[in-house]
Amino acid sequence: MAISRFSASSVPVVAAAPAARRVVPALSNVPLDYAYDGTFEGLLTVLFTVYDRKAAPNSIQPTGAVQGGLFVQPVEVETNEAAAARVWKGLLQYMDAEARTRLFHTFLSEQPDRELVIFRYADLAMRAGRDISEHYADDNVRRVQRLAQQMYREKHRMEAFVRFEKTQDGLFHATIEPDFDVLPLIAAHFTKRYADQRWLIYDRRRHYGLYYDLHRTDIVQFDGGAMPQRSTAVSATVLDEREPLYKLLWQAYFDHVNIPERKNMKLHRRHMPLRYWKYLSEKQPREQRFEPIRNKRPVQPGGPALGAGAAVTE
Amino acid sequence: MNDQRIQEKLSILADAAKYDVSCSSSGGKRKNEDKGLGNAEGMGICHSYTEDGRCxxxxxxxxxxxxxxxxxxxxxxxSNDVKRAAFxxxxxxxxxxxxYRRxxxxxxxxxxxxxxxxxYTMERLVRIIRKLRTEHRFNGYIHVKAIPGASEELIQEAGLYADxxxxxxxxPSEMALTTLAPEKNYEEILTPMAQIRDGIIQNKEEKALFKKVPPFATAGQSTQLIVGASQENDLQIINLSDSLYKGYGLKRVYYSGYIPITDDARLPQVTHPPLIREHRLYQTDWLMRFYGFQADEILDPAHPFLDLEIDPKLAWALRNRQVFPVDINTADYEMILRIPGVGARSAKRIVAARRFGPLSLDHLHKFGVVLKRAKFFLTCRGQALEKRDYDEQTIRRQILFGSGSVRSALVTQQLDLFAQAS
Structure with a gap:
């Protein structure tokens, strides 16, 4: 069972405030609407612009997605790698690396207001004069914490629910449709674990994948039709001839490790929500070939054995 | 291998293994070096869940x-009439x-x-895990049973390959063992347990001294107790667990509610596994390992059984009203952790967040505290949420049946069964 452990001794301690903090300018000019290219670097550039112009954001949205009144004229911020890098590095003056990573995870969560959440968190951190990562009474801090936690859970689920199929050319292939954009977060795990086999994990919702070629893992995109079979279901003809057997064995194992007397579908679904079943081979309909062990039912004194589920009355 | 035959074997031998409830894959320290297959570091992963909700x-x-x-x-x-198989x-x-590759x-x-x-049996088990580790360079997690009565050398070698x-x-008692498993005895079980404990301690000491030491069961050892197959009360079971954690340094004790598998006259005639009792034992186990409770705080000879209706932390709080209410803005972490309805995560949040300013009840709700239970036991800036001073029975009734009470479907179902049976 995978659970985080707590112990009484790990009570959070007050983190010492980083030494050199720059004074953050007041955002005294008229608030603006910002538009950017939808990349994380782009968003960091927006943050740079906000303090450069001393103009707080009314809204920050990807270009094209900008909503609002007819008269909203967003400031188009062009992504500037140097400015983005400066902001990314600068954040460490006000928060530790873990908190900064949470901001990146908030970005990957694809929430419609993610940009403003990130801005507000960063702004609060810069003005607080101390580490705010545990300021749970603040709604925005709690929001970032919760989004980061949801991202972490989805990452963990994908590390669990990926089911590889081996193709004839020895590639291990899997398709996923995660709730959030977690491929960047799971790359390290799969690279470390499956170092001696080529693999591809494809996010069907976001139309890109991770490919490991025995040397390195890259983000890969397939333009229309180049890899149609791999981006959906790998057709039976390109599968390794032993693949159906292992799928069958896995299904048989799954059926027989279950204890029918303890059946609890509510718990089952809580751990493995329905929306993930599509890509889990053990949840596909099939015939069960071998009967599970039939446990003996207690015998009622003087009567025949009772069927499963019947209660004994004394 | 013959496809159909291997499928049948797997079905039989998974069926036969499933009553061992241990499923943990955490705590290993095995890294993938030189591009082998797999790793077993830190967090465990549950890859699927059976229909009974187990990982x-x-x-x-x-x-x-x-x-x-x-x-x-x-x-x-x-003597059981089941199909037999061997891999x-x-x-x-x-x-x-x-x-693993999939x-x-x-x-x-x-x-x-x-x-x-x-x-002979242990030698086969060791042969399998040796082959996985050395020939196939497999670094995934391996949990292996030490067969009681096997030689020290074999168990030592198993510890080298197993996490x-x-x-x-x-x-849970020698008497039950004598009746139900006459060919086994406690000594034969405790001897390998002590050997593994000593092996782990020695391995840790060597690691502190030398750079490269071969591993020995780095994820520790665990055991399982069957609950409800014999007559022990919860106090005996909890005391046994406590002594196993303290005396043998076990990582986990698993509790397995007895599932009626036979009509043997030595066993109790029950229709359903005691799932609620098992659940309460796990809660108690957690209280001992993560909440700073001592075994004798939870049960004593006057109260040898856990309350099936309410969780052991609430039961303790109801018996110890004198230590409450606890003020969330001033109390120690250890005391906050003892408030019913406050879990380890909320307790940590409370202690961390109050450094920024006093907390209100609204905050507690947002931190995930279950106020329905907690409200009888805490104050916030000196103010109680529940103005009236209820007695133990009233609080119990309010929590179990009051407005907004969500009784676990499992509790209701099992208590109904008890009612039917008596």
């Missing part, structure tokens, strides 16, 4: 369900490698019925 993390199988023993509670006992060494290796599992949990002799070793006590 599927490892390929949990017996090498064989042939057994020379005749333990009454065991489905593989000699070859290579079959287990192949299954493990191929399941991301079905975290690793292997290998146990076995005892055929011909403990040493976790375990010996199941199964029956």
């Amino acid at each position: 599927v993390s490892l390929l949990k199988i017996l090498l064989t369900n042939h057994c020379i023993f005749d333990c009454a509670y065991c489905v593989s006992r000699r 070859t060494v290579d079959e287990v290796v192949e299954l493990t490698m191929n399941f 991301n079905y599992i975290e690793g292997l949990f290998l146990s076995s019925g005892i055929f011909s002799s403990p040493d 976790r070793l375990s010996v199941n006590i199964e029956l």
Whole structure:
């Protein structure tokens, strides 16, 4: 069972405030609407612009997605790698690396207001004069914490629910449709674990994948039709001839490790929500070939054995 | 291998292994070096969940369900009329490698019925895990059973390849063991347990002294107790667990509600596994390991059974009203952790967040505190949420049946069954 452990001794301690903090300018000019290219670097550039112009954001949205009144004229911020890098590095003056990573995870969560959440968190951190990562009474801090936690859970689920199929050319292939954009977060795990086999994990919702070629893992995109079979279901003809057997064995194992007397579908679904079943081979309909062990039912004194589920009355 | 035959074997030997409830794959320290296959670092992963809601993390199988023993509670006992099967060494290796490569599992949990002799059986188990580690460079998680009665050398070697070793006590008292498993005795079970404990301690000491020390069961050892197959009360079970944690340094004690598998007259005639009792035992186990409770705070000879209706932390709070209410803005972490309805996560949040300013009840709700239970036991800036001073029975009734009470469907169902049975 995978659970985080707590112990009484790990009570959070007050983190010492980083030494050199720059004074953050007041955002005294008229608030603006910002538009950017939808990349994380782009968003960091927006943050740079906000303090450069001393103009707080009314809204920050990807270009094209900008909503609002007819008269909203967003400031188009062009992504500037140097400015983005400066902001990314600068954040460490006000928060530790873990908190900064949470901001990146908030970005990957694809929430419609993610940009403003990130801005507000960063702004609060810069003005607080101390580490705010545990300021749970603040709604925005709690929001970032919760989004980061949801991202972490989805990452963990994908590390669990990926089911590889081996193709004839020895590639291990899997398709996923995660709730959030977690491929960047799971790359390290799969690279470390499956170092001696080529693999591809494809996010069907976001139309890109991770490919490991025995040397390195890259983000890969397939333009229309180049890899149609791999981006959906790998057709039976390109599968390794032993693949159906292992799928069958896995299904048989799954059926027989279950204890029918303890059946609890509510718990089952809580751990493995329905929306993930599509890509889990053990949840596909099939015939069960071998009967599970039939446990003996207690015998009622003087009567025949009772069927499963019947209660004994004394 | 013959496809149909291997499928049948897997079905039989998974069926026979499933009553061992251990599923943990965490705590290992095995890294993937030189591009081998797999790693087992830190967090465990549950790759799937069975319909009974249990985690599927490892390929949990017996090498064989042939057994020379005749333990009454065991489905593989000699006298039971079940289909028998045995894997070859290579079959287990192949299954493990191929399941792992497809991301079905975290690793292997290998146990076995005892055929011909403990040493013979253990030698086969060791042969399998040696092959996985050395020939196939497999770094996934391996949990292997130490067969009671096997030689020290074999268990030592198993510890070299396995991340976790375990010996199941199964029956929580020697008397029950004598009745239900006459061929076993406590000494034979505790001897390998002590050997594994000493091996782990020695390994840690060597690691502090030398750079490169071969590993020994780095994820520790665990055991399992069957609950409800014999007459022990909860106090006896909890005391046994406590002594196993303290005396043998176990990582986990698992509790397995007895599932009626036989009509043997030595066993209780029940229709359903005691799931609620099992659940309450796990809660107690957690209180001892993560909440700073001592065994004798939870149960004593006057109260030898856990309350099935309410959780043990609430039961303790109701018996110890004198230490409440606890003020969330000033109390120590240890005391906040003892408030019913406040879990470890909320307790940590409370202690961290109040450094920024006093907390209100609204905050508690947002932190995930279950106020329905907690409100009787805490104050916030000197103010109680529940103005009236209720007695123990009233609080109990309010929490169980008051407005907004969500009784676990499982509790209701099981208590109904008890009502029917009596």
